[in-house]
């Protein structure tokens with residue numbers, strides 16, 4: 001019987017008294033303790049009628065128990081589908097319906113609002129709270145600490161992560177056991193993680209970065225994590241002394257650099273700082289080195305592909321680049337219309353292939369075919385070039401996407417809400433440079449002739465429809481949108497026009 005992901009990341013730690021999670025209240029959870037609860041949770045999932053291949057959606061706080069639920073899904077052969085707690089009931093409803101989730105786990109505080117949503121989607125609802133209480137742990141408490149791990153093949157699905165797109169509704173990226181395992185093993189080796197490492201973990205655990213990169217790498221290495229509920233500057237500065245490595249989005253590093261307590265002495269003992277999910281400015285990289293003596297290691301990944309490239313551990317970590325393809329990953333830069341590989345130094349679209357690349361979008365064969373070529377190359381939508389030394393530079397995006405503080409925001413989704421508001425003729429949503437978040441969202445609105453738009457009402461409508469982090473930080477009313485000869489809205493003109501909106 002084998003379950004490659006569970007066997008390699010989790011099972012070999014069973015019964016080990018070694019530390020896995022260091023918690024803010026001073027407690028340390030051992031691997032043995034974590035895996036005992038994992039088995040109980042797996043029994044509870046089975047007791048709720050779930051069978052291998054079923055989807056389990058979780059909109060829960062960052063906690064050891066949420067990680068336990070992830071582990072239990074792997075052990076029970078279920079597909080884990082984590083959701084951002086910021087998603088609104090409307091958004092959750094879509095994810096449950098679309099994925100066909102059999103079980104939905106949420107916080108008790110949201111139970112009343114989400115019970116109808118869960119019921120309508122035909123999912124059983126259990127609760128799990130940030131403090132570890134809830135109906136799921138209650139149900140698991142008296143169950144056995146031994147669970148017969150469900151057999152899985154490398155190509156079996158382990159997780160769904162939703163990602164939006166330039167058009168249409170969000171799509172679930174289907175990630176297999178092999179996708180997650182191959183990347184975890186490669187990164188552990190590439191970044192030299194060992195059982196001695198303590199990873200400072202301040203990322204959310206509903207995305208690739210915090211869940212698969214940070215958590216799976218720590219598990220593969222047998223190390224531990226200092227698990228903070230979120231990025232809080234005081235807490236991160238406090239936790240650095242006990243850590244050996246940290247992973248973050250660029251906002252983490254700019255916020256640390258803005259704090260005088262963040263000194264060379266504070267981090268002299270650290271082994272590694274890693275950045276990803278959004279562009280790290282070369283200026284931030286250089287400021288960081290000047291301040292601390294450490295060169296941040298930048299890497300490049302995506303929901304659909306896990307990690308693709310990384311700067312080297314040894315050797316030059318080149319500022320403004322995302323390094324080289326990881327072992328086993330092919331990267332090429334192509335001409336968007338022909339798909340032909342371009343010469344080094346020429347900008348084109350970045351395509352990637354490897355065991356890390358997902359299986360496709362759940363029940364969306366057309367979307368899958370548009371982005372995943374028959375030969376296995378995935379068209380990322382990022383634009384880049386390879387320099388004379390082989391480093392990949394990301395220079396832009398071929399997709400209409402704003403990345404704010406490491407979260408992706410697809411303008412189309414916001415424009416659809418704006419366009420539906422009374423008095424609004426049309427809209428365009430763009431990202432503008434923002435010192436803290438890298439980019440922040442602006443909504444540009446054109447009123448219908450003779451109409452006045454009510455900005456407060458529009459903001460209320462946005463807050464109901466989409467998660468707060470997607471809501472424009474500025475709404476600007478204009479008479480008309482700039483268009484090219486084909487009638488297409490020129491977002492580049494708007495981006496230029498409003499590039500100082502947040503400065």
Ligand code: MLC
Nearest residue numbers: 203207208209231251277301302303404405406407468469
């Ligand atoms: C929070 N808010 C944001 C935001 N995060 N707004 C825009 N962009 C963001 N990223 C809003 C909240 O809705 C709230 O709005 C207000 O800011 C304060 O909320 P907060 O929770 O106190 O925010 P803060 O602590 O400042 O969070 C910022 C952050 C966080 C950067 C620490 O967003 C974060 O942890 N980002 C990491 C994202 C990540 O892990 N991405 C990986 C994706 S995987 P209001 O209106 O209520 O006041 C991927 C693949 C790869 O991309 O390569 O890794």
Ligand code: AMP
Nearest residue numbers: 276277278279299300301302303394408
């Ligand atoms: P997501 O869909 O949330 O997985 O976001 C993936 C996108 O984040 C990629 O397609 C890139 O546009 C962006 N991204 C990830 N890492 C980096 C990086 N190091 N530099 C620039 N962009 C990045």
